[in-house]
Amino acid sequence: MTKSERLSAAADVIATRIHDIYDELGPLADDAARILEPTVHPGERIDIISRERVLELRDISEAVLERRPRLLGAGVIFSVDRIRPGTRLIEWWQRDGHGHVSPVLFEHQPESFNYYEFERLPWFTIASETGGPGFAGPYIDWTGVDDYILTFTMPLFLHGEFSGVVGADITVSSIERTVLPLLRDVPGDAAFVNPEGRVIVGNSSRFVAGDVLRTLPMGTEVVSIPSPAAGLHLVTVDRQ
């Protein structure tokens, strides 16, 4: 295989892995809508969600984590203007180091120091503005799950109205274990980068997670990764 062919081959496998995640989120959004729609009148805000329905949301989120053991967490996040005051904005479940899944609690009081202002985060804004899949990362989810992660989302529509997102997280360390073996097959220094050119995983110490590739050296090859998360790329350049 030529270098370009190897690069495209790696990009295709990474695309498949990302599709695997979105393939969980589509049905998760549908299931969440099926659970919640009977409790919401069209055009009205979501009222406090009964314990019974929260458990149903937990079951569908946990099922995603069971099928995809590398994911860190999954759940539903509501749009602030679509719920009644006092209703929990985030129903999120996460596994700990021992594989045990438990709910994550977030701070929703704007005056609190740890306030989680998620409606400004790209995984929410992309989904709310485009009505399509959202993506963010790598980022330190400070005041969120406090880890170095990537987040994938799909919009949640209730009676046709945008009401929030469903999503899943993966740590950068986990995605590295998934992507690094593929990058080894690419000759030269190669990196999996996000839409702003920030390295997610690299195959050498030249490209490390978190670095931003502002200028690419001459001869750099770039291929886009065809996936619902727009703007992901693979880059490669000859070893120095």
Place this chain on the structure above:
Amino acid sequence: MGASNLVEAHVYRALPDVVRVDAIVHRIRTAVSLGLLHPGDKLPPELEMAESFGVAAATLRDALATLREEGVVETRRGRSGGTFVLSAPLTGDDVLTERLQAISIAELRDFGDEHSAVATASVRLAADRASEAELDRLEHLVERLAAADGPLACARADCRFRIEVAVAAQSRRLTLAEMRLQDESAEMVWAPLATPYDRDSVVREHTSLVEALRARDSTLAEGIVRSSVRRTVYHLIDTKLTLSYADDDDGAV
């Protein structure tokens, strides 16, 4: 404050919420390996240790039992009794390899970011504050590294040098931070897991660092340390990348 108090504050500091017996065993074993605790040193009384680790007495006793089995410490009964450091355990290359494999490149990069922050702050301050005696001492520690025999001896000498730079900066917090960072990395850095860590380059770096400190040139000192930390982290990343070829999985999410 004497260095031994700092070592105590470092070694016996409160533990993160992980498996605590293992964490205590690891903490003391590494401290002995790196020469922060020496053969013959007496550990604090059990209750005192349990309190500073923030664990139950039974948890601490389990940890000491493991350390006794490994031959790292022994407990003597009687009036002059107590728990004493016996000998430095050798952490096997297989254990170090496993430890390095468990750390992601993203985490190694983050480790390097913190190390760089701590080390550059230390040398800037040391350039202002180090006494002539401390600079002589650092020079002596470089000679010790140059003469060290084997990876563990190199790890100890290098670690000692880096910690004493923070000591010369007169900062207790930076010294504690440097000790923690050395704890996490020194053995892995020096163990010949893939390509050996090049001692001559380190000796050269340390030598030019001491010269920069003597010249009170904080900017030069900072540059030397920044590139030294970067080289160390790249060494760990390259080592990990070389080793990882062996155990790639299918990579599904």
